[in-house]
Amino acid sequence: MTDALRARITELLPGLRRDLEDLVRIQSVSADPARAGEVQRSAEAVRDLFAAEGFSARIVSGNDDGSAPAVIARKEGPAGAPTVLLYAHHDVQPENDHAxxxxxxxxxxxxxxxxxGRGTADDKAGVITHLAAARAFGDELPVTLVLFIEGEEEVGSESLPALLATYKDELAADVIVIADSGNWDIGVPALTTSLRGLVRLDVEVRTLTHAVHSGMWGGLVPDAIMTLSRLIASCFDDAGNLVIEGLKGSAAADVDYPEERLRAESGAAPGVEWIGSGPVVERLWTQPALSITGFDAPKVDGASNTLVPAARARFSLRTAPADTSANALAALQAHLEKHVPWGATLDMVVVDTGEATQIEATGPAYDAARAAFTEAWSGTAPVDMGVGGSIPFIAEFLDAFPQASVLVTGVEDPDTRAHGANEGLHLAEWEKVLLAETLLLRNLGE
Structure with a gap:
């Protein structure tokens, strides 16, 4: 049967690619209010694709104004067969500078x-992957399929809890397949079993009520940029390890991440040294990490000879799977309050938080997935992989459906460049992903 399904995916591939390209041409940028109509058009296109395959499909929203449209679809399998929920999202990141x-x-x-193209991988290829598995079986599904294609994942899935609460009975499943992650490498599949959480905090320090002459007062009065820089530096030791008390971490899977690959995939400039200590994959996947992703202060061009009275930075803390966002936020705020230098005024505003995820990747559903992936990649077994980034909605699914087995898969590879310019889908790997999900449904049905 594997050979027959492989041939079926090969037969369907040209049409699936056309469907993907049609979706990519829709500018479904959920972060841009001016393109709300495009997000709606994208939802309608997804609905129509699954309706054409015999699904009962409709558009829903967790917001009173109907924004962030999601698609729910269902197609029955044999009586007594498992129910499988397939998740992806049809909204995409802004494309930013076309140049x-x-x-x-x-x-x-x-x-x-x-x-x-924007969305070729993240995550419109995930949508079409689910379509491919359904199309491959036609009206002889081995399982009952439920589709949930979200419309605001790229802006934080704010209405997801409301959607899960409203449609919980419709979305209930034995197995949930979330196609929004990636594989370990070209030719090496993976199942994602851990993701870090996120805490974002805007931090402002103030040392003056107004700017004053740097010649008159420099050497006595601290400026805000110097003060904020000292506060940021207090979070790290000389090796770059975080020294914020109370943050939690854990061990990672025993996976080798070669130095040359790290250099190539990270884009690190020549001569740059890594920060922190311990195994590489722990620093990337299962230990907390703090980055400063924004800084408000006068620009160098046009800067005057004055002491800057206030400066602001965005602290982006990736929390370990062993931690909670509440604990990490409290630890970060306590550290900053303790270490703000020279009596400066400190103001902290929480931007957002998202929970980390740790999945116990054992049981029949994971056995079925590993067997399917190994077949699709011609004998190469999947790696259990962590992800340093955050997909907070996975924790929402785990909370809403605690009895379901949650499989986190995806179409991306280390050079996909999701969210950046020149986002790209590796076509040969995508064909393997299509086959793997089809075989997974077969295995679950058996």
Missing amino acids: DWDSPPWEPTERGDRLY
Whole structure:
């Protein structure tokens, strides 16, 4: 049967690619209010794709104004067969400066072994992966399928709890397949079993009520930029390890991450040294990490000879799977309050938080997935992989459906460049992903 399904995916691939390209041309940027109509059009296109395959499909929203449209669809399998919920999202990140792209971001373009365009991988290829598995079986599904295609994942899934609460009975499943992650490498599949959480905090320090002459008062009065810099530095030791008391971490899977690959995939400038200590994958996946992702202060061009009275930075703390956002936020705030230098005024505003995820990847559903992936990649077994980034909605699914087995898969690879310019889908790997999900449904049905 594997050979028959492999041949079926190969037969369907040209049409699936056309469906993907049509979706990519829809500018479903959920962060841009001016493109709300495009997000709606994207939801309608997804609904119609699954309706054409015999699903009962409709558009729903967790917001009173109907914004952030999601798609729920269902198609029955044999009596007594498991129910499988397939998740993806049809909204995408902004494309930003078109000049940074080697081809138009909204016109899918094949170059080499990739298809480039915003959403080609994250996550419209995930949507079409689910479509492929359904299309491969036609009216002979081995399981009952429920589709949940979200419309605001890229802006934090704010209405997801309301959607899960409203449609909980419709979305209940034995197995949940979330297609929004990636694989370990080209030719090496993976199941994602841990993701870090996120705490974002805007921190402002003030040392003056107004700017004053740096010649008159420098050497006595601290300026805000110097003060904020000292506060940021207090979070790290000389090696770059975090020294914020109370943060939690854990061990990671025993996976080798070669130095040359780290250099190539991270984009690190020549000569840059890594920060922190301990195994690489722990620093990337299962230990907390703090980055400063924004800084408000006068620009160098046009700067005057004055002491800056206030400065602000965004602290982006990735929390370990062993931690909670509440604990991490409290630890970060306590550290900053304790270490703000020179009596400066400190103001902290929470931007958002998201929970980390740790999945116990054992049981029949994971056995079925590992067997399917090994077949699809011609004998290469999947790696159990952590992800340093955050997908907070996974914790929402785990809370809403505690009895379900949650499988986190995806179409991305280390060079996908999701969220950045020249986002691209590796076409040969995508074909393996299509086959893997099809085989997974077969295995679950058995």
